[in-house]
Amino acid sequence: MPENMRIILARHGRTEWNGAARFQGKTDVPLTEEGRTQAGALARRLSSWPLEAVYTSPLSRAVYTAEAIAGAHELKPIVLPELREIDFGVWEGESIPDLDAKQHTQYTRWRADPFFNPPPEAETWPVLSARLERAVKIILESGYSRVVVVSHGGIMRAIYAVFLGLNAHKVWNMDVSNCAMSGIEMRYGRPCLVFENDDLHVRAGKAGEDLPVWGDGHAVKL
Numbered sequence: 001m002p003e004n005m006r007i008i009l010a011r012h013g014r015t016e017w018n019g020a021a022r023f024q025g026k027t028d029v030p031l032t033e034e035g036r037t038q039a040g041a042l043a044r045r046l047s048s049w050p051l052e053a054v055y056t057s058p059l060s061r062a063v064y065t066a067e068a069i070a071g072a073h074e075l076k077p078i079v080l081p082e083l084r085e086i087d088f089g090v091w092e093g094e095s096i097p098d099l100d101a102k103q104h105t106q107y108t109r110w111r112a113d114p115f116f117n118p119p120p121e122a123e124t125w126p127v128l129s130a131r132l133e134r135a136v137k138i139i140l141e142s143g144y145s146r147v148v149v150v151s152h153g154g155i156m157r158a159i160y161a162v163f164l165g166l167n168a169h170k171v172w173n174m175d176v177s178n179c180a181m182s183g184i185e186m187r188y189g190r191p192c193l194v195f196e197n198d199d200l201h202v203r204a205g206k207a208g209e210d211l212p213v214w215g216d217g218h219a220v221k222l
Helices: 033-045 060-071 096-102 104-112 125-140 153-164 200-204
Strands: 006-011 053-056 146-151 181-187 190-198 210-212 219-221
Touching: 006 153, 033 060, 033 200, 053 060, 060 146, 096 104, 125 153, 146 153, 153 181, 153 190, 200 210
Parallel strands: 006 146, 053 146
Antiparallel strands: 006 181, 181 190, 210 219
C-alpha cells in the first residue's frame, strides 16, 4: 500500500427512484438526464486530479458515473461486485412514504439504526461488512496511490464504518448526496477522513467557480 494513498469515494448520479424516494438497493435503475449531467460535472471536477484507477459497483448508475470519470483520464473502470448497493429485500422498489404509512413501526426501527434493523429478506450487517472488507483489501493492495471508488449511499456509509472504524450505528447520520465525493488519505498506515459529501461541482452548475479536488491546487473551472 503506497504511503499517503488518496482515495475518493463518490456516489452515482441521480436516478428516477432517487427522485421518487424509493429503495433502489440491488435493483439496476439507470441515471436520469439530470444524473448524467451530475456525472459529467463530477468528471470535470476530477479531470485534473492525477488519478490512476477508478473502481465501480456493477450497477449501471454507478458504471455510467465511473465511465465519465475514467474517460477523462483515458482509463476504464474496474468493476468490483463487492461494491454493489445493499440488498433491501422485500423493500426494493417500495417508496419511503408508503412504507412509513403501512409499516410505520418496522420502518421507524430501520430508520433509527439501518444496518442492524434490516427489512425482511434483506442483507445483514455481517454479510455486508464482510464483502466490503474484501473490496477495501483489493483497493489497498492495488499499488495505486490515487484512486476513485464509485458506489452508493448505503455502501459509502458502510465503508466509513468498515474502513474508518466509525460507529456503524451512527454513520447514517452522515449525508451522501448524488455525485458527492469524500476523501480518505492513508497516513502512517491509517485512514484519515479529509473531507465528506463535497458536491460543490453539482451545486455550482455553470457558475464558473474554481473548485480544487483536495485543496492542493488541482482546480478546474466549471
